[in-house]
Each structure stands twice: as C-alpha cells, then as structure tokens.
Amino acid sequence: MEFVTSRSEALDKLNKFIESDISNYNIKRNFDFGVNNRNNVSCLSPYIAHRLITEYETVKLVLKKYPFKKIDKFIQEIFWRIYWKGWLELRPKVCSDFIEDLKSIKEDKNYFKAVNAETEIECFNDWVKELKNFNYLHNHTRMLFASIWIFSLGLPWQKGAEFFMKHLYDGDAASNTLSWRWVAGIQTKGKNYLAQSWNISKFTNNKYKNVRLNETALPIIDKREYKISPIQIRKNEDLNDHLIIFENEMFVDFLEYKKYKKIYFVLLENENRSIKLSTKVIDFKKKIISSQLNEIRYEAELLDGNAFTNFTKTSNSFDVMYPSIGENFLFLKRLIKKNNLNINFISRKEDEFCWKFSNKGYFNFKSNIPIILSTFKLN
Numbered sequence: 001m002e003f004v005t006s007r008s009e010a011l012d013k014l015n016k017f018i019e020s021d022i023s024n025y026n027i028k029r030n031f032d033f034g035v036n037n038r039n040n041v042s043c044l045s046p047y048i049a050h051r052l053i054t055e056y057e058t059v060k061l062v063l064k065k066y067p068f069k070k071i072d073k074f075i076q077e078i079f080w081r082i083y084w085k086g087w088l089e090l091r092p093k094v095c096s097d098f099i100e101d102l103k104s105i106k107e108d109k110n111y112f113k114a115v116n117a118e119t120e121i122e123c124f125n126d127w128v129k130e131l132k133n134f135n136y137l138h139n140h141t142r143m144l145f146a147s148i149w150i151f152s153l154g155l156p157w158q159k160g161a162e163f164f165m166k167h168l169y170d171g172d173a174a175s176n177t178l179s180w181r182w183v184a185g186i187q188t189k190g191k192n193y194l195a196q197s198w199n200i201s202k203f204t205n206n207k208y209k210n211v212r213l214n215e216t217a218l219p220i221i222d223k224r225e226y227k228i229s230p231i232q233i234r235k236n237e238d239l240n241d242h243l244i245i246f247e248n249e250m251f252v253d254f255l256e257y258k259k260y261k262k263i264y265f266v267l268l269e270n271e272n273r274s275i276k277l278s279t280k281v282i283d284f285k286k287k288i289i290s291s292q293l294n295e296i297r298y299e300a301e302l303l304d305g306n307a308f309t310n311f312t313k314t315s316n317s318f319d320v321m322y323p324s325i326g327e328n329f330l331f332l333k334r335l336i337k338k339n340n341l342n343i344n345f346i347s348r349k350e351d352e353f354c355w356k357f358s359n360k361g362y363f364n365f366k367s368n369i370p371i372i373l374s375t376f377k378l379n
C-alpha cells in the first residue's frame with residue numbers, strides 16, 4: 001500500500017476510485033480484506049486530512065458521475081469528517097483537555113506490551129504492526145482496535161488516540177479524538193462500541209477466529225460537560241504581505257495567493273508538538289509540502305516551528321490559512337499571546353457554513369446535507 005504526496009497524484013487516485021471502485025462501496029466498505037486488497041475503500045484520507053484535496057471537491061466529482069442514492073454511504077462518510085471538524089470547532093476545550101489529560105497518564109507495562117504488539121490478542125498485534133508499517137488502518141479495524149485497547153486491554157483511550165496520531169498519515173485532531181471518545185462511550189454518553197469475536201471474523205473474511213475479548217464492558221464515564229462556544233476565527237479582512245499555511249491546509253487555490261509577497265508553509269517539528277509524531281509521518285508531511293512548493297510555482301518557503309516563531313518576532317501582522325482546532329492552532333494560540341500577533345485568518349466559506357450544523361448530533365447535521373450540496377453547487 002503506497003501513498004502519493006502531490007495534489008495531482010491524489011486527484012488521479014480519486015478519479016480512479018470514482019471510475020473503478022466506488023460503485024461497490026455501499027456494500028463492501030466495512031470489510032477489511034488486508035493491506036493488499038484495499039479497493040473497497042478509497043484510501044484518500046491522508047490527502048483529505050492535509051487538504052491536498054478537499055472534501056467538497058471530492059463530493060462534487062463523485063456526484064458528477066453518480067446520483068446521490070447510489071453512493072450515499074461514501075458521501076456520508078465524507079460528511080462525517082466535516083461534522084467532526086465542526087463539532088470540535090464548537091467545543092475546542094475537548095481538544096485541549098485531551099492534550100492536558102495525556103500529561104498525567106503514566107505509560108505502564110501493559111501500555112508497552114500493546115504498542116510493541118506483544119499482547120495475547122493476535123489480531124490486535126497484527127494491527128499494531130500494520131499501523132506502524134503502513135501508517136493507515138481500515139475504518140472498521142480502527143473501531144475494533146480502539147475497542148480492544150480500551151475494554152479488553154484496559155488502557156486509557158487518550159493514550160490510544162495519541163498512538164494513532166503518532167502513526168497515522170491521516171492523523172486529524174477532530175476525527176481521531178472524537179472517534180476514540182465515541183468508542184469509549186463518552187462522545188455519545190453511555191453508549192460504547194464493543195468489539196465482538198463474530199464481528200472480527202466476519203469483517204476480516206475469517207482471518208481471525210475465536211478472539212477472546214471483553215464483550216460486556218461498560219462505557220467509560222467522563223463527567224466533563226462541554227458547552228458550545230463561538231468558532232474562534234478572528235479576522236480583520238485586510239490582506240497582509242505574507243500568507244502562512246500549516247501542513248493540514250495545503251490546497252489554497254481559491255485564494256489569490258499571488259497577491260502576497262511570499263508564502264510560508266509551516267511544519268511543526270516534534271519539539272513544538274504535544275503529541276510526538278513518528279519519523280515516517282513527519283517525512284510524509286515534508287514530502288507533501290515539498291510537492292506543493294513545486295506545484296504552486298511562487299515565492300514560498302518551508303519553515304519549522306522555531307523559524308516561524310522567529311518570523312513572528314519581526315513581523316506581527318500576517319494572514320494565516322485557518323488551521324482548525326488541533327496541534328497547529330494550539331501552537332498558534334500560544335504565539336499570539338506571547339508575541340501579541342495581529343493575525344488575519346482566512347477560512348473556507350464551505351467550512352464556516354457547514355460547521356455551524358455540528359451544534360447537535362450527526363443526524364441533525366445529516367439533515368442539512370441537501371442544503372450544503374445546493375448552496376455550494378456540489379450536485
């Protein structure tokens with residue numbers, strides 16, 4: 001399983017998936033047939049997570065070829081991602097609390113057994129190796145993995161979410177943190193996701209049988225309540241000389257970026273991250289940025305977190321492509337406070353429009369999909 005790193009290659013993958021494989025998605029998507037047989041899902045998440053390709057253009061291309069009804073499950077999965085992003089935007093404290101929680105959780109013997117693939121559970125060990133080798137796991141497997149981590153191995157969900165972020169090429173603060181919370185039973189309070197042996201057998205095509213699991217565990221309890229707070233995109237609308245782009249918002253062609261004197265791409269090194277990423281994930285991000293530097297053919301440079309911090313000491317007014325709640329935003333927030341920065345955030349109108357529908361559950365969000373599709377002429 002190989003992942004590409006440029007926008008043009010990612011678009012090729014998307015088009016190929018639409019041409020050849022998407023029509024089976026509705027019925028086959030839940031099966032994990034193994035790393036050499038991934039045609040039943042798109043494997044586009046690393047590109048969407050870095051916004052090399054956007055959710056909206058993906059939906060538009062798919063609906064150009066198929067009527068909604070035929071590929072509704074695929075469109076809905078894309079909207080799950082948008083929903084999670086909006087949910088976290090409206091409740092940013094969930095992200096900072098998760099990062100804070102991590103600081104006080106100790107890594108014990110059982111944790112090391114899990115991350116070194118040395119547990120008694122064969123499928124889990126295989127998935128740990130797969131995650132480290134391929135930096136991707138099938139969605140159903142992620143659910144099973146998280147459930148085994150929390151309920152059969154008895155490990156804290158936060159450490160599992162951290163482990164995923166460290167190794168996934170598509171690591172995303174919203175989809176990852178909220179999915180782990182969902183499996184644990186604290187996202188939809190009192191409703192946990194329990195992995196079951198029959199389920200693992202069926203959806204791995206009988207690769208694993210009679211897996212011994214805790215199939216009756218109770219949901220995790222977390223009494224913290226999160227009220228909705230307004231989305232924190234502060235704007236002054238004046239165009240500055242410089243544009244800053246973090247690595248999770250790579251495609252900015254909707255902007256007239258040639259009006260800027262220079263663009264700076266920012267990739268935080270581990271020193272400036274709360275969750276330390278694996279070398280492979282950092283390298284993947286570097287390659288994506290380098291391909292964008294080539295593709296945009298404009299005055300641009302890659303900065304690491306320290307170089308960017310130095311830049312903000314000489315220039316305190318600039319435009320930033322809004323990086324959404326997560327590690328990049330938390331870093332930026334610290335800098336804004338420290339260096340008294342005057343940032344003009346630029347955001348996508350589609351995001352701002354959609355995120356407000358994340359104020360309730362997914363089913364409410366889903367009922368707004370038709371209005372989203374028509375507002376942005378996606379169908």
Ligand SMILES: Cc1cc2nc3c(=O)[nH]c(=O)nc-3n(C[C@H](O)[C@H](O)[C@H](O)COP(=O)(O)OP(=O)(O)OC[C@H]3O[C@@H](n4cnc5c(N)ncnc54)[C@H](O)[C@@H]3O)c2cc1C
Pocket residue numbers: 029041042043044045046048049077078079080081082084137138139140142143146164168170171172173175176177179180183
């Ligand atoms: C515990 C757990 C952690 C996860 N962590 C991440 C993460 O860090 N980053 C991430 O992008 N996704 C995450 N997901 C969601 C999902 O597993 C992946 O997006 C999906 O497996 C990516 O594979 P694909 O591109 O082949 O998906 P496809 O099935 O082909 O779906 C198409 C696209 O829709 C979106 N999508 C699909 N399923 C989901 C979902 N359940 N939630 C949100 N978006 C979805 C993705 O952008 C994906 O590329 C997580 C799920 C779980 C259960």
